[in-house]
Amino acid sequence: MEYVYAALLLNAAEKDINEENVAAILSAAGIDADDARIKALIASLEDVDIEEAIATAAVSAAPAAAAAPAAEEEAEEEEAEEEEEEDNAAAAAAGLGALFG
Numbered sequence: 001m002e003y004v005y006a007a008l009l010l011n012a013a014e015k016d017i018n019e020e021n022v023a024a025i026l027s028a029a030g031i032d033a034d035d036a037r038i039k040a041l042i043a044s045l046e047d048v049d050i051e052e053a054i055a056t057a058a059v060s061a062a063p064a065a066a067a068a069p070a071a072e073e074e075a076e077e078e079e080a081e082e083e084e085e086e087d088n089a090a091a092a093a094a095g096l097g098a099l100f101g
Contacts, residue, residue, distance in 0.1 A: 002031055003041045011050045018042060 006025040010017045019038050026033040 002026060002029065003033075003037055007041060007045060008050070017045060017050075 003022065003026070006022045006029075007017050009025060010021050015021055019035075019042055022038050022041065023033045023035075026038075
């Protein structure tokens, strides 16, 4: 993952994403860089528009983030309904007890 972060950092700094720069960032972070992994990263990013990929990922993540509060609210409503049903059942049982008591 740190290799991808190095590439993202270089992109944000508007620097060339190449083997030398990625290795320098990893070295500065105290990571022993694997040359084969760096080469694989550079090759895989060759035809990728990083800004477009970030924008696409942000758009894809937005609906999921918006759905989380709605799901939480729905769970709270279900819990409240269950408590109300339990209270009603307890009240009905108490009423039946009065018939025999």
